[in-house]
Amino acid sequence: MIKKILPFLLIGLAIxxxxxPNLSWPAxxxxxxxxxxxxxxxxxxFRHFLIENLKRxxxxxxxxxxxxxxxxxxxxxxxxxxxxTLLSAFFPLMISVNFTILSTYFLIGLFTYLYLRExxxxxxxxxxxxxxxxxxxYALAQLxxxxxxxxxxxxxxxxxxxxxxxxxxxLIFSLLxxxxxxxxxxxxxxxxxxxAMIVLGFYWLFLNFLHRGHLVRNLVLFVLFVLLGLGLGxxxxxxEYEFTKNSTRSQGLDPAAITRFNxxxxxxxxxxxxxxxxxxxxxxxxxxxxxxxxDERYTxxxxxxxxxxxxxxxxxxxxxxxxVFFTVALIxxxxxxxxxETPLSxxxxxxxFNFFRLPLRFLMLVDVALVMLAAFGFQELLxxxxxxxxxxxxxxxxxxxxxxxxxxxxxxLFVQGSKLHPAVSATDWYKTPEVAKFLKENLKNQERATTxxxxxxxxxxxxxQRHLWDEPKxxxxxxxxVPVFNNLLDGIPMAVGAANSGGLKIQRYNDLExxxxxxxxxxPAIDKVTLTDGYTFINRLSGVRYVxxxxxxxxxxxxxxxxxxxxxxxxKNIYVYEFFDYYPRxxxxxxxxxxxxxxxxxxxxxxxxxxxQTVYLEEKTEWGAQGAxxxxxxxxxxxxxxxxxxxxxxxxxxxxxxxxxxxxxxAYLEEMENGKWEMENLKIYRANYAFRAxxxxxxxxxxxxxxxxxxxxxxxxxxxxxxxxxxxxxxxLGVLHWKSRxxx
Numbered sequence: 001m002i003k004k005i006l007p008f009l010l011i012g013l014a015i016x017x018x019x020x021p022n023l024s025w026p027a028x029x030x031x032x033x034x035x036x037x038x039x040x041x042x043x044x045x046f047r048h049f050l051i052e053n054l055k056r057x058x059x060x061x062x063x064x065x066x067x068x069x070x071x072x073x074x075x076x077x078x079x080x081x082x083x084x085t086l087l088s089a090f091f092p093l094m095i096s097v098n099f100t101i102l103s104t105y106f107l108i109g110l111f112t113y114l115y116l117r118e119x120x121x122x123x124x125x126x127x128x129x130x131x132x133x134x135x136x137x138y139a140l141a142q143l144x145x146x147x148x149x150x151x152x153x154x155x156x157x158x159x160x161x162x163x164x165x166x167x168x169x170x171l172i173f174s175l176l177x178x179x180x181x182x183x184x185x186x187x188x189x190x191x192x193x194x195x196a197m198i199v200l201g202f203y204w205l206f207l208n209f210l211h212r213g214h215l216v217r218n219l220v221l222f223v224l225f226v227l228l229g230l231g232l233g234x235x236x237x238x239x240e241y242e243f244t245k246n247s248t249r250s251q252g253l254d255p256a257a258i259t260r261f262n263x264x265x266x267x268x269x270x271x272x273x274x275x276x277x278x279x280x281x282x283x284x285x286x287x288x289x290x291x292x293x294x295d296e297r298y299t300x301x302x303x304x305x306x307x308x309x310x311x312x313x314x315x316x317x318x319x320x321x322x323x324v325f326f327t328v329a330l331i332x333x334x335x336x337x338x339x340x341e342t343p344l345s346x347x348x349x350x351x352x353f354n355f356f357r358l359p360l361r362f363l364m365l366v367d368v369a370l371v372m373l374a375a376f377g378f379q380e381l382l383x384x385x386x387x388x389x390x391x392x393x394x395x396x397x398x399x400x401x402x403x404x405x406x407x408x409x410x411x412x413l414f415v416q417g418s419k420l421h422p423a424v425s426a427t428d429w430y431k432t433p434e435v436a437k438f439l440k441e442n443l444k445n446q447e448r449a450t451t452x453x454x455x456x457x458x459x460x461x462x463x464x465q466r467h468l469w470d471e472p473k474x475x476x477x478x479x480x481x482v483p484v485f486n487n488l489l490d491g492i493p494m495a496v497g498a499a500n501s502g503g504l505k506i507q508r509y510n511d512l513e514x515x516x517x518x519x520x521x522x523x524p525a526i527d528k529v530t531l532t533d534g535y536t537f538i539n540r541l542s543g544v545r546y547v548x549x550x551x552x553x554x555x556x557x558x559x560x561x562x563x564x565x566x567x568x569x570x571x572k573n574i575y576v577y578e579f580f581d582y583y584p585r586x587x588x589x590x591x592x593x594x595x596x597x598x599x600x601x602x603x604x605x606x607x608x609x610x611x612x613q614t615v616y617l618e619e620k621t622e623w624g625a626q627g628a629x630x631x632x633x634x635x636x637x638x639x640x641x642x643x644x645x646x647x648x649x650x651x652x653x654x655x656x657x658x659x660x661x662x663x664x665x666x667a668y669l670e671e672m673e674n675g676k677w678e679m680e681n682l683k684i685y686r687a688n689y690a691f692r693a694x695x696x697x698x699x700x701x702x703x704x705x706x707x708x709x710x711x712x713x714x715x716x717x718x719x720x721x722x723x724x725x726x727x728x729x730x731x732x733l734g735v736l737h738w739k740s741r742x743x744x
Contacts (some may be wrong), residue, residue: 011109021423029421045488066497068660074239082187111156124402129375135413136301137367151192154184166207174221178228185233191356231722238715252354262339263360274300308377330369337362435480447545457550508690534605543585588631589615625651643705664709670702
């Protein structure tokens, strides 16, 4: 019994040793550029947001603090319905995050080990494969992206269960595969899920070729597992599909965007020397080369792993069918990871591949193939050593040699991996920055703030104060910029966020963010900054009161400096500016004009209209005041998924709300009639290109906005129904198995 569970205990021990700083300080794993680490700047804030929502008894469907509002659960990164996320969400934030890290890597190691054992490899060979998979290449690089690692769990578990299903033809393995696929849809990444399904599809064909016969039975089991996975994952799939239709990816991505972030052929050297391409010159080229996505291109699997993989190909290619399969997979997916550098790039720019970017992420499949080959090579090496006269006479000798080799690869991966995402004190890192304190204390009436694109202050530090670059305190100080998504930790509404994400972005609001967050800020010199008129106007219209910059702004921009930091390490301060005049988040407008989206955007950038006098719509309406109108609009309640506004108007008009227009939002007019409160449905218009407006009659009324997406409702129904079917089928199979055993 001890011998059987010992490998799992060793896998757990290896994870504890590898991530001990995270548990003992506790620590966080950072990158050297503020705002580019999805672990610290997205996963932690999203987990905090999830925890706070669950405390209130609701799912985190929508965040009003990101951009003009963002369907945060539909984006997928928060993984709100993934079982391990739900389990850990009832812990304090740091414990929750560490639980996720430890459990994720343990499951990767567990299923790698089980799969290799299913292939009849020894415990030592399977343990070697588990260690190499957990701490090498893709798995370690994606510490920044839990959702990517969820799919690696699914892929390794899928290979294990696929072997069982095809060999035995038992329904239970199809059900378990469906369960794993469904959980992966709920917590994994769509791009990586697609890649994993390609591998599992080809592996199913390979196994049916290998074990000829029962093709129809195996096809039924395969289709069943896919359908069950889709059904169980519907609660994530349907909202994500709805988001995709309204996002910048609705028509797929531009070919240049698809192949831009590839794995360059010149970086093949990093399989042997992981930091060989690091550029230590103080140049802009070095900044670009060393920054994101270079950390995602980390490929190091250990020298020993490479040697053993080559040994397997050299010695076993003609005799082991799975060595052939993984050798072909290794070459094919490595070529795809090169992106436009090979003729295979035509695959990437056609559906469904063209909905995804970063060909470098094919490295997940490259690493899986490499580890599988290395495990076979490890087995071959031990077999050779066992045939040696002296070692064959010592029963413990082979175990000792195998254990030594496993220890060597672990040490190698630990030393190199610790340089990739260095650990710093989580207490220091997540101490509330002074700027965040100021904003939290001074923002009121749902006013927003905005911040500077992280790239520019990082470049300035790298180019002008390089001696500070590697100091964690310097990066902690930069957190005073309140990097997007980090505002969720302190409950600060920000008018930016989604445009900084490479994931799904609401098309219309993203267009405006691109004009402000990126194009609206001009840098005539590395230490000078100015703003366009469009930047100022769109932010004012969005209810932005404060802007945060790492340089002092020139006068004449309609802003005044109200706060600055005082860093004691010599780096430049960060400044908070306040608009002299900004619009409230909700206000009444007397009249509407109808224009095309392009014309409306042009009006916003030219600043040629008064938003309090005119609202631009894209549909005809006869509503609105004919002359002057006196009106007020005050928030009675403002929450992520419900907004109540008390309106008083002398004439019919439009209530404008500078929150993002998005399907799933519904509006109601609440008023007293015959001594009873009545609710009347209101049509939400897309206003001023990306925002909301509703028709409100004269007099006093309460307007209510509620986020009630049908995609979520139907998704949850289908998911729970499918889960019920899977559990019922498992129960019936269990009863039948128990009865059959009783008869014997």
